[in-house]
Amino acid sequence: MIIPELAALAPFALVVIAAVYFHTVTGFGLAMIIMGLASGAGIVSVATLASVVSIVTLMNSALALRGNLHHVPWAVTGVMVVAVLPASLLGVLLLDYLSSEAADVIQVLLGLVIVYGGVNFAWKPEPLKQLSGRGSFAYYAFLGGLIGGMFGIPGPPLIFQLYRQPLSLAQIRGGLIFLNAVIAGARTLFVAAQGQLYSQELVLSAICLPLVAVATLAGKRYPPPCSPQTMRRFAFALLILMGLGLIVPVLVHWL
Incomplete structure (x- = not known):
């Protein structure tokens, strides 16, 4: 077992705190921030x-949802859970089946769709007039699971769908945090079942626990003073970055 030295863990701890706080107030971004930085x-x-x-x-989901489960829009979140899990498995299988060139093309096309959606709604962040149908939630959850299985980032379609709904920010955050918890739980169980969850991961996670607790409580008690419209615009701006994150590596590889 190799655990990083204390000097190396210090910047990692700062990244975890920032990512967990951001995830608590928006409902997404934890994996993107930690993996990216x-x-x-x-x-x-x-x-x-x-x-x-x-x-x-x-860890973050358990703390963030404590006392806030009533904010989760269960009717639509349940539909999304049912769609996202099998789609994630299909995405993994599909990636194995496709050639690298075909997978790259799909990655760029999906990135372009995500960027377009982000630009469209960041420009006019007003929510829809009425809640979308269950079929719409299932569609975006399936697309999110497919992208997650193929490219490791299930967030964008889930964020896009929930943030454009006429829901309160508390409901949107609750739904996204719960969905992220389901996806993370399924991944953890799958890795553990394969015997690939080692002591290094467990020790690092244990070190992160107090950091997660502090950052989650800070996010719950001291969210940024943003209006719902500003928060929606911010969320869709980050969607643009996520879409570019899909496109740019492929273009660099092609060039």
Whole structure:
């Protein structure tokens, strides 16, 4: 077992605190921030980091949803859970089946769709007049699971669907946090069943626990003073970045 030295853990701890706080107030972004910032530092392997992110997500979700489960829009969230889990498995299988060139093309097309949706709603962040039908929620959850299985980022379609609904920010956050917890839980169980959840991941997750608790409580008690419209615009701006995150690596590879 190799645990990073204290000097290396200090910047990692700051990244975890920032990511957990952001995730608590928006309902998404934890994996994006930790994987994006910590993986480049080379503190631990990407595989180890992905497992730690899943466990940290479960910790954050348990604390963030405590006392707030009544905010989760269960009718639509349940539909999304049913669709996202099998789609995630299908995405993994589909990636194995497709050639690398075909997978790259799909990745760019999906990135373009996400960027377009983000630009469209960031420009006019007003929510829809009425709640979408269950079929719409199932569709976006399925798409999110497919993207998650193929490219490791299930968030964008789920964020897009929920943030454009006529729901309160508390409901949107609750729904996204619960969905992220389900996805993280399924991944953790799958990795554990394969015997690939090692002591390094567990020790790092245990080190993160007090950081997660502090950052989650801070997010619950001291959210940023933003209006719902500003928060929606911010969410869709981040969707644009997520879409570009799908497109740019492929373009760089092609060039």
